[in-house]
Amino acid sequence: MVWRRQKFLQGLICLAFAFPQTPLAAETSYVDIGQLAARCEAKLKYSDEGDCAKIDAGKFEIQCRLNSALYKIGGTNVYGQWPVAGQRGSLRIAREDWERVIVPLLSPFPAQQLRRICIDPGHGGKDCGARTQRTNLEEKQLTLDVAKRLQKLLQKRGIDAILTRTSDCYIPLENRPAVANRSKCDMFVCIHFNAADSPNAEGMETYIVPHQGAASTARLQSPSTGDKKFCINNRHNERNLCLAHCIQRELSSLKSSKDRGVKRGRFTVLENANCPAVLVECGFMTGLQESRRIGNWDHRQAIAAALCDGICSYGAGRK
Numbered sequence: 001m002v003w004r005r006q007k008f009l010q011g012l013i014c015l016a017f018a019f020p021q022t023p024l025a026a027e028t029s030y031v032d033i034g035q036l037a038a039r040c041e042a043k044l045k046y047s048d049e050g051d052c053a054k055i056d057a058g059k060f061e062i063q064c065r066l067n068s069a070l071y072k073i074g075g076t077n078v079y080g081q082w083p084v085a086g087q088r089g090s091l092r093i094a095r096e097d098w099e100r101v102i103v104p105l106l107s108p109f110p111a112q113q114l115r116r117i118c119i120d121p122g123h124g125g126k127d128c129g130a131r132t133q134r135t136n137l138e139e140k141q142l143t144l145d146v147a148k149r150l151q152k153l154l155q156k157r158g159i160d161a162i163l164t165r166t167s168d169c170y171i172p173l174e175n176r177p178a179v180a181n182r183s184k185c186d187m188f189v190c191i192h193f194n195a196a197d198s199p200n201a202e203g204m205e206t207y208i209v210p211h212q213g214a215a216s217t218a219r220l221q222s223p224s225t226g227d228k229k230f231c232i233n234n235r236h237n238e239r240n241l242c243l244a245h246c247i248q249r250e251l252s253s254l255k256s257s258k259d260r261g262v263k264r265g266r267f268t269v270l271e272n273a274n275c276p277a278v279l280v281e282c283g284f285m286t287g288l289q290e291s292r293r294i295g296n297w298d299h300r301q302a303i304a305a306a307l308c309d310g311i312c313s314y315g316a317g318r319k
């Protein structure tokens with residue numbers, strides 16, 4: 001299994017240089033998924049319709065779909081920047097997504113020392129955040145509740161955890177990562193709950209900042225001028241992704257939780273953090289079923305436990 005994995009990883013990395021690039025869009029280039037699988041000696045399977053492909057390299061599996069930027073990597077949803085191109089039975093993956101998303105998530109990374117973690121309960125004070133319709137719970141109360149639960153769980157595992165706020169007070173966005181930076185934290189985790197116009201929206205998602213020059217997931221391949229600037233947190237691109245993947249895997253394993261994936265967004269709180277940083281949306285307060293679950297303390301305890309497990313699995317590294 002180890003040999004096979006090494007072969008697979010070598011293949012992943014070599015392919016970045018070995019194959020002619022076929023430009024299918026003005027801003028990026030693509031690589032044929034069949035060549036990728038052959039080079040890695042991994043099995044490639046297409047769906048009957050030919051619009052979905054699965055690369056099976058033993059322990060690792062990548063799934064993708066024509067015209068979609070959503071990949072399933074190791075069982076967890078992760079958005080790339082570019083939709084899969086090509087045609088049925090012959091799919092192509094954007095080179096940038098392969099280098100920035102697939103390779104980092106399948107490559108080993110060393111164990112990370114987690115001495116101190118900064119937890120940021122979203123909103124507070126005059127900024128209430130979203131609200132549940134029937135029970136009239138405010139997002140600022142729920143994020144603080146989950147943050148305090150997570151703090152206790154991390155402390156039980158011997159990790160010092162500090163909060164950007166411990167009471168119902170307003171803290172400007174730019175002051176929040178400053179707490180993590182000042183205290184030399186090894187990680188910054190922002191906790192939020194989601195809201196949408198549709199009562200059917202549900203599930204959890206984990207955000208990291210996009211690479212310099214790349215667009216947010218909501219806009220996919222259409223970067224704006226603001227996307228060109230480098231932010232402090234871009235120093236941690238790869239570790240952000242590994243952390244987000246570990247956390248999203250745990251969140252989406254919660255009972256009745258829909259996996260909305262690892263996404264990218266230019267949030268001020270993330271951009272200014274000088275350590276690996278994620279923003280988790282722990283479910284929709286506007287969702288009919290989900291808002292009921294969010295109102296239960298045992299569900300919020302389960303969310304905190306999933307966050308703690310994700311953080312610790314990132315800390316353990318990957319061989």
Ligand SMILES: [Zn+2]
Binds near residue numbers: 194
């Ligand atoms: Zn929020």
